[in-house]
Amino acid sequence: MIQKKICMLGGFAVGKTSLVRRFVSNVFSDQYQTTIGVTVEKKCVTVASQEIMMVLWDLYGEDEFQHVRDLYLRGSSGYIVVMDGTRKDTLQTALALQQTAANTVGPVPFVSIINKADMRSEWEIDEHVIEQLRDRSWTVLFGSAKLGQGVDELFLNLATQMVQRPPLSNTHP
Amino acid sequence: MSSDSGRSLPNSPTSEGFTSREEDWTQLRTLLLAPEQTQLDELRERLDHRMVHSQEVSQVLPEAIAIRGVGDQQLSNALTPYVENGFIAAVRKSPRAIVDAIAPIMGPAIRQAIARALQSMTQSLNRSLDESLSIRGLRWRLEAWRTGRPFAEVVLVHTLRYRVEQVFLIHRETGLLLHHVATDAAVVQDQHVISGMLTAIQDYVRDSFGASPDQTLDQVEVGEWTVWIEQGSQAYLACVIRGTPPASLREDVHDALAHIHALHANALADFAGDATPFKATQPYLESCLLAHYERPPKQGALKGWILIGLIVLGVVWWGWMAYQAQSRWSHLLDRLREEPGIVITQARSMWGDYHIEGLRDPLAKAPTALVIEAGLNPATVKMEWAPFYALDAPLVLARAQSILRPPESVQFHIEGGILVATGSASPDWAREAKRLAVLVPGISQYRDDGLVTASISALLDRINRTVIHFPSGSSTVEPSERVALDTVAAILRELDQLVSQSSQRVHLEVLGWTDATGPPARNLQLSQERAEAVVAVLREKRLDKAATVVLGSVRPLDQGGSNQESANQRVATLRATLTAQGQDSQTADP
Numbered sequence: 001m002i003q004k005k006i007c008m009l010g011g012f013a014v015g016k017t018s019l020v021r022r023f024v025s026n027v028f029s030d031q032y033q034t035t036i037g038v039t040v041e042k043k044c045v046t047v048a049s050q051e052i053m054m055v056l057w058d059l060y061g062e063d064e065f066q067h068v069r070d071l072y073l074r075g076s077s078g079y080i081v082v083m084d085g086t087r088k089d090t091l092q093t094a095l096a097l098q099q100t101a102a103n104t105v106g107p108v109p110f111v112s113i114i115n116k117a118d119m120r121s122e123w124e125i126d127e128h129v130i131e132q133l134r135d136r137s138w139t140v141l142f143g144s145a146k147l148g149q150g151v152d153e154l155f156l157n158l159a160t161q162m163v164q165r166p167p168l169s170n171t172h173p
Numbered sequence: 174m175s176s177d178s179g180r181s182l183p184n185s186p187t188s189e190g191f192t193s194r195e196e197d198w199t200q201l202r203t204l205l206l207a208p209e210q211t212q213l214d215e216l217r218e219r220l221d222h223r224m225v226h227s228q229e230v231s232q233v234l235p236e237a238i239a240i241r242g243v244g245d246q247q248l249s250n251a252l253t254p255y256v257e258n259g260f261i262a263a264v265r266k267s268p269r270a271i272v273d274a275i276a277p278i279m280g281p282a283i284r285q286a287i288a289r290a291l292q293s294m295t296q297s298l299n300r301s302l303d304e305s306l307s308i309r310g311l312r313w314r315l316e317a318w319r320t321g322r323p324f325a326e327v328v329l330v331h332t333l334r335y336r337v338e339q340v341f342l343i344h345r346e347t348g349l350l351l352h353h354v355a356t357d358a359a360v361v362q363d364q365h366v367i368s369g370m371l372t373a374i375q376d377y378v379r380d381s382f383g384a385s386p387d388q389t390l391d392q393v394e395v396g397e398w399t400v401w402i403e404q405g406s407q408a409y410l411a412c413v414i415r416g417t418p419p420a421s422l423r424e425d426v427h428d429a430l431a432h433i434h435a436l437h438a439n440a441l442a443d444f445a446g447d448a449t450p451f452k453a454t455q456p457y458l459e460s461c462l463l464a465h466y467e468r469p470p471k472q473g474a475l476k477g478w479i480l481i482g483l484i485v486l487g488v489v490w491w492g493w494m495a496y497q498a499q500s501r502w503s504h505l506l507d508r509l510r511e512e513p514g515i516v517i518t519q520a521r522s523m524w525g526d527y528h529i530e531g532l533r534d535p536l537a538k539a540p541t542a543l544v545i546e547a548g549l550n551p552a553t554v555k556m557e558w559a560p561f562y563a564l565d566a567p568l569v570l571a572r573a574q575s576i577l578r579p580p581e582s583v584q585f586h587i588e589g590g591i592l593v594a595t596g597s598a599s600p601d602w603a604r605e606a607k608r609l610a611v612l613v614p615g616i617s618q619y620r621d622d623g624l625v626t627a628s629i630s631a632l633l634d635r636i637n638r639t640v641i642h643f644p645s646g647s648s649t650v651e652p653s654e655r656v657a658l659d660t661v662a663a664i665l666r667e668l669d670q671l672v673s674q675s676s677q678r679v680h681l682e683v684l685g686w687t688d689a690t691g692p693p694a695r696n697l698q699l700s701q702e703r704a705e706a707v708v709a710v711l712r713e714k715r716l717d718k719a720a721t722v723v724l725g726s727v728r729p730l731d732q733g734g735s736n737q738e739s740a741n742q743r744v745a746t747l748r749a750t751l752t753a754q755g756q757d758s759q760t761a762d763p
């Protein structure tokens with residue numbers, strides 16, 4: 001069993017906490033309780049016959065007052081960038097955060113998700129933009145923490161990437 | 174420099190004009206100074222190539238040090254700082270080698286420390302069992318019962334100064350758990366999440382207060398727990414401590430962390446999520462699981478025992494008193510039940526208060542007297558008696574006495590519901606008694622066959638008619654005459670009774686008589702003697718107290734006549750009269 005630190009990144013209220021809670025405890029709440037600082041959760045998964053303990057750092061969401069500090073990102077073996085399909089501005093935040101993460105932890109695997117797929121009709125993020133992200137070689141998934149769609153796939157996708165990558169790539173200056 | 178000039182020699186003749194003159198000078202110098210030059214070169218060689226020199230020194234160095242060392246301390250003084258510095262440098266450079274070297278010494282020491290900690294824990298557990306018997310123990314039991322916590326935990330909270338319950342070894346950069354130990358008693362939540370949170374908290378605090386990386390969070394307090402964080406370069410230790418740890422514990426934690434860093438430097442540097450290698454840190458983490466328990470003051474225990482002793486004494490005393498009161502109470506009930514004229518219908522005792530209800534003949538013995546006799550305080554015994562007539566013989570008798578008021582000369586006794594009166598009484602009383610007796614509760618019949626009834630005058634008359642005969646010339650009362658005197662005595666007694674109510678007394682005169690024969694002087698004397706003899710007999714019957722007896726002497730009856738007549742004159746006669754009291758002394762003296 002190996003342990004991996006994984007950070008949840010994204011703008012405020014995009015559904016980071018909801019995704020983690022859906023993944024770890026399979027629960028969802030409509031009530032919005034903003035995360036202050038960090039909440040750590042844990043779940044063990046097995047990919048490619050390798051047991052991984054995913055230690056999930058659910059960070060507070062970035063907004064104009066609070067920028068996510070690289071401090072929390074240190075030592076991550078991977079990260080998840082969350083966007084809210086109904087809010088176009090969360091895409092910009094995601095791009096900025098991914099940049100910060102790449103600068104801090106280096107080229108570790110990451111997956112991005114556009115959340116709230118259950119409200120697809122209200123989405124502001126269109127296919128064109130998503131294509132642009134994929135061109136930057138982002139993994140872009142769709143999902144809904146509310147319905148539980150694409151949640152397990154999201155985390156397992158990242159876990160698989162982390163296992164496949166040779167361990168040396170995790171050691172960085 | 175010198176080697177440059179040496180090398181320039183063969184190159185010099187190549188170009189310039191005055192080369193030949195230079196050559197000559199050199200040749201001349203060589204010729205003149207060749208031996209000196211060789212020596213000079215040799216010396217230079219020596220100076221330049223120290224190795225040669227060192228080789229020689231090395232041959233004498235050990236001896237030199239030995240000789241100097243014997244002489245004085247200067248050599249070791251001079252060397253000490255260098256040796257020290259050298260050692261520090263060596264530790265910095267390869268701590269592992271040093272630790273490897275000293276581990277065999279440290280290992281047993283650490284094991285000993287752990288053993289001691291365990292020992293003290295067992296002792297304190299044993300003590301918690303002892304505690305359960307002391308006053309304090311009882312108080313804690315009460316607290317455990319009240320708060321619903323286990324007794325052992327309550328004891329722990331009260332006696333524990335501190336106890337390190339969990340130790341986390343956490344990778345600093347990732348916040349991932351490297352290893353974790355806990356005492357058996359500790360409640361361990363998800364240690365992986367905790368280690369992540371502990372790391373996140375530190376980051377958060379640093380982020381929020383803008384602290385520099387070397388300013389670290391050392392302590393977190395959560396309820397009765399304190400979390401101590403000891404920072405290391407690659408990993409940090411978090412100790413979850415219950416109670417108030419001493420500052421010296423920091424050093425122990427610090428040492429443990431330093432050892433771990435030294436032993437696992439490579440594993441720490443290469444850590445990529447696999448915590449397996451850090452299982453080996455177990456003994457170091459366990460060495461931090463220290464605890465200290467408070468020793469209860471001895472004196473307190475003594476005080477507790479004295480208190481218990483007093484309580485036991487008190488209980489025993491109370492029990493003894495209760496037992497005594499109880500036995501007094503049952504004794505009182507027995508006595509009351511035995512007592513004629515008292516019937517108990519209800520009796521109960523409550524906390525030293527007693528209550529009796531029943532029936533009581535007004536003539537029965539006063540129950541309060543029995544209460545006092547039984548040793549109980551009459552104030553604590555409440556009694557309610559309903560009056561009734563008892564049929565017990567003594568009570569019926571007493572009742573008859575109180576209703577019929579018989580004179581002293583009358584005796585009553587009961588024969589199976591029949592009241593029997595004996596003795597003598599006035600006809601008036603006898604008649605009244607006969608009428609009332611059957612009305613007395615408990616008496617079915619009245620018998621007074623044995624009761625003599627007579628009026629005072631009749632009795633006086635009977636006395637006065639009594640004549641005691643004497644033989645001729647004798648003053649001795651013949652046995653045949655005594656019967657008459659017995660009757661007199663009885664009548665006198667009766668009279669005495671009868672008159673006792675009035676302020677009268679029976680006055681009795683005894684008169685002696687003689688016949689005419691014989692000289693008158695002798696006759697006078699004889700008559701006197703005869704009267705005295707009668708008085709003496711009456712006195713024998715103890716009538717001196719019952720009646721006043723007056724001795725009378727008279728002249729012989731001045732009567733001539735027959736023998737028969739003279740026999741009639743050899744007598745003593747009695748004259749009983751009633752007198753007012755207080756005249757006895759006058760009449761007593763003739």
Ligand SMILES: Nc1nc2c(ncn2[C@@H]2O[C@H](COP(=O)(O)OP(=O)(O)OP(=O)(O)O)[C@@H](O)[C@H]2O)c(=O)[nH]1
Nearest residue numbers: 012013014015016017018030032034035061145146
């Ligand atoms: N309809 C819908 N609502 C969602 C979904 N996921 C999250 N939400 C709602 O979005 C709100 C924010 O969710 P959170 O999970 O708290 O968001 P967050 O990113 O953790 O927010 P911060 O901690 O403040 O950064 C909540 O009211 C959720 O109920 C989803 O998939 N569909």
Ligand SMILES: [Mg+2]
Nearest residue numbers: 016017034035
């Ligand atoms: Mg949140």
